Amino acid sequence: xxxxxxxxxxxxxxxxxxxxxxxxxxxxPFSNLRWYKQDTGRGPxxxxxxxxxxxxxxxGRYTATLDADTKQSSxxxxxxxxxxxxxxxxxxxxxxxxxxxxxxxxILP
Amino acid sequence: DAMVIQNPRYQVTQxxxxxxxxxxxxxxxxVMYWYQQKSSQAPKLLFHYYDKDFNxxxxxxxxxxxxxxxxxxxxxxxRSPGLGDAAMYLCATSRDRLASGAYEQYFGPGTRLTVT
Numbered sequence: 594x595x596x597x598x599x600x601x602x603x604x605x606x607x608x609x610x611x612x613x614x615x616x617x618x619x620x621x622p623f624s625n626l627r628w629y630k631q632d633t634g635r636g637p638x639x640x641x642x643x644x645x646x647x648x649x650x651x652x653g654r655y656t657a658t659l660d661a662d663t664k665q666s667s668x669x670x671x672x673x674x675x676x677x678x679x680x681x682x683x684x685x686x687x688x689x690x691x692x693x694x695x696x697x698x699x700i701l702p
Numbered sequence: 703d704a705m706v707i708q709n710p711r712y713q714v715t716q717x718x719x720x721x722x723x724x725x726x727x728x729x730x731x732x733v734m735y736w737y738q739q740k741s742s743q744a745p746k747l748l749f750h751y752y753d754k755d756f757n758x759x760x761x762x763x764x765x766x767x768x769x770x771x772x773x774x775x776x777x778x779x780x781r782s783p784g785l786g787d788a789a790m791y792l793c794a795t796s797r798d799r800l801a802s803g804a805y806e807q808y809f810g811p812g813t814r815l816t817v818t
Contacts, residue, residue, distance in 0.1 A: 624801045636706075636792050636809030637745070644804050682744060686801040692744035 595620045597685050597693035605699045610673055614696045616666040616683030624686040628657050628668045631680045631695070640668070640681075673700050705729050706810035708793050714816045715783050723778040723813045725793030731808075733799060734776040736768060737792040739812070745792055751776060752799065780815075788817045 597618045606612050618626070625644045629637035641650045641657040643666070649658050654671045670677055678700045683693040707726045715721040725734065733752050737745035749758045751770045765787070767779040780787055793810040800807055 625804050627800075627807070634790075634812070634814070636794070636812050638809070639806055642804040642806065684800075688801055690747065690800050692746075694744050697742075 595685075595687060595689065595691050597683055597691045599681075599683050599693040599696050601696060602694070603697040603699070605701060606673055608673055608675055608700050608702050612670050612673060612698065614668045614670075614681050614683075614698070616668070616685075616693055618664050618666070618683075618685045618691070618693075620664075620685040620687045620689075620691050622687055623661060623664075626657075626659055626666050627684040627686070628655070628666075629682040629684060631682060633679070637682055670698075675700050675702060706793055706795055706808050708791075708810035708813050710813060711811060712814045712816070714818060715780075716818055717785065718782045721780050721783055721815070723780075723791050723793075723815070725776045725778070725810055726774050727776075727795045727808075728774070729795055729797075729808065730773060731795035731797050732773075733796045734770060735792075735794040735796075735807075736766075736776070736778045737794065738787075739790045739792055748778070783815070783817045785817050788815055790814050 600615045627642045628640040631637040640655050643659045656669045659666045680695040682695040709724050735750040736748045739745040748762045770776045790812045792812045796805045796807040798805050
């Protein structure tokens with residue numbers, strides 16, 4: 594069964610700290626993996642897209658990694674800011690597009 | 703400038719009263735999507751258009767319909783809204799199908815639907 598599992602479900606960190614969010618998937622065949630940021634009450638915004646051959650991609654303070662062999666991805670946020678408080682959603686594309694349930698990140702001042 | 707526009711941002715309708723949500727895009731993308739998102743859940747794809755080709759998800763209720771009169775506009779019609787249809791409805795676009803390659807998907811701000 595095609596699944597995308599994200600962990601943790603929620604995370605609280607202090608402003609300025611780093612954090613890493615995880616995404617494990619069983620989707621096959623794999624086409625690409627995306628990370629989105631969704632602020633409360635807003636639509637998701639794309640952070641990174643990675644294909645099979647890519648194992649890391651950065652977008653400012655956001656760095657995504659992909660291990661296609663173990664079917665794992667991570668999103669690392671460096672020097673967190675209050676504006677990073679949001680849900681982060683992992684989406685894997687195969688013949689269907691499968692959304693993870695997201696990780697809710699809270700940044701405390 | 704906004705690339706995917708949804709109107710209205712907030713919609714209140716009565717139980718059983720038809721409602722239409724609208725989406726427009728300035729990107730000239732081939733694919734337009736409608737998602738339903740309930741609180742603390744992932745967006746759930748209802749259907750998408752590839753140009754004029756309509757693709758319905760197998761588990762989308764018949765109560766939900768869509769129209770795409772031209773490239774720029776796409777509508778979501780809920781024929782008889784129930785209380786369980788209260789949700790955020792997200793419209794999105796992409797140049798081609800997401801599984802076909804690393805195409806960016808752009809979401810609108812969403813329409814929050816309340817059913818009374």
